[in-house]
Amino acid sequence: MAEMRREYILNAVIVAALFAVPLWALMAGEPFIITLATRVALLALAAVGLNIALGLGGMVSFGHALYFGIGGYAAGILAHHAFSGTPVAFGIPGTNQMLVIWAVAMGLSGLVALAVGALSLRTSGIFFIMITLAFAQMGFFFTLSWPAYGGEDGLPIFVRNQFPGVNTMLPWELFLLSFAVLLAALGLFAVLRAARFGAALMAIRQNPDRAAAVGISPFGVKLTAFVISGMLTGLAGAMMADLTRFTSPAMMAWTMSGELIVIILLGGVGRLCGPVVGAAILVGFETLFGGWTEHWQLWLGLVLLGAVLFARGGVIGLLAGREGHG
């Protein structure tokens, strides 16, 4: 019980810090730091998505970059057509409205996750990892050889897409929007985890035979979680494309899938705010060490090694102790 209370406090501190740092940067006139914080929020959002599949459901997807990329291309392609005034296909126009783009990004990611999940969730362990990776690589090579949308050069978003009441060109306002969406995703994660669905999903992760023996069919529960997971990561991809004003095959690269797993391992698998901490560490390393050595990932690797060897619950596990399921 005490450990649970400690995790509540820790979560509050983490979320407050993610808000306070860019607020300080706004006062101090450091827009670059605000953009970094937005990047943390969006990577965290993508990882919250993966955390539903990996953390709660034990499905180690090594292909979540696929959904991240689908979201990114949804934003890029719709914005591209809105900018040029040409239809996407069959007379459907493009759009520069984020709400529409998000809906399309989540819808497409969800559909693809449904197909990938239906095919891959019959396997487990290394086979599951490899099948999810294979699907993501198919997406990667498809975008790479898709000249209509830039191929390997990627696709720029010339004017950031719009959200009602928000000036998305201002770093602070874009941060607030991203932060709000992250909070909503964290809320969704917490609610799902506490509900019957989460109870079934986590039980299946720990002992699928027992879940079946009480009458819970593992496949449907896992597939549902996998689809929700892909949709959230897809949403994060769409928003990330708008942050960087660029979408490219790199969003679907296997290294991106790896980064999302690293974020979760660093922060704490299955922990509510694990993705936020992990994303902050990743972006911190990228920024601090990326400045004076291109081998910053070596240092990140050492930290990851430390986390896996000495802190199985990641940073959250280290600070808040083991997770309780009273």
Add this chain to the structure above:
Amino acid sequence: MDSAVLELAGLRKSFGALKATDDVSLTLRPGEIHALIGPNGAGKTTLMAQISGGLRPDAGVIRFRGQDVTGLSVAQRARLGLGRSFQISSLIPEYSARRNVMLALQAREGHPYRFLWPVRRDRGLTEPARAILDRVGLGPRASVPAGELAHGERRLLEIAMALALEPACFLLDEPMAGMGTEGVGRLIAFLRELKAQAPILLVEHDMDAVFALADRVSVLVYGRIIASGTVAEIRANPEVRRAYLGDEETTA
């Protein structure tokens, strides 16, 4: 006779040349404890797996409450009312004893696709879970993760989860395994009470427990039922005596 809760007819299952289940037929009637005994390797576990749905028989029919369930999955059979405990405790290790029982309760109530209301504030789950844990004597240990319970406590939690399903029949796979004499004594008293709620198909190695509890006993040897009858009949059966006492001679 015709109102058997569970009925196996002509079940066969082979692994290569090994006939693990060889034309097994048996019934479980309301209100009885039907014990299934047999030496190691007789095929008890294989048979239980076919009844619960983990293994598909090569031939034969399993009828549960009059319905042919031979083609149904483990989860589907559980939802129909087949309550099972595992030979080796199979629990959700990170969940407390209470949440293990709550999982079974929520499964009985319906599908798991409820995304909003938190289970720990769901009185429809927490209250009955408490009552069931009290009933098996695990009340004071309700908050302990299943993975940290003592062996005997885990056996009780297995039973509690089966109870929570309010099944139409219990399938108990060696519930006494590894329990101390005191635990066995208490469990015998408990099962005697339990059979009024739903009949029990009991696989058990502890012969004293079987003879104390069973209304009928079936003896499985090399995948075949060689004898079936009351405790007195089984005790007096020369074939059974040979199977058990002469085990070493025949395998030599």
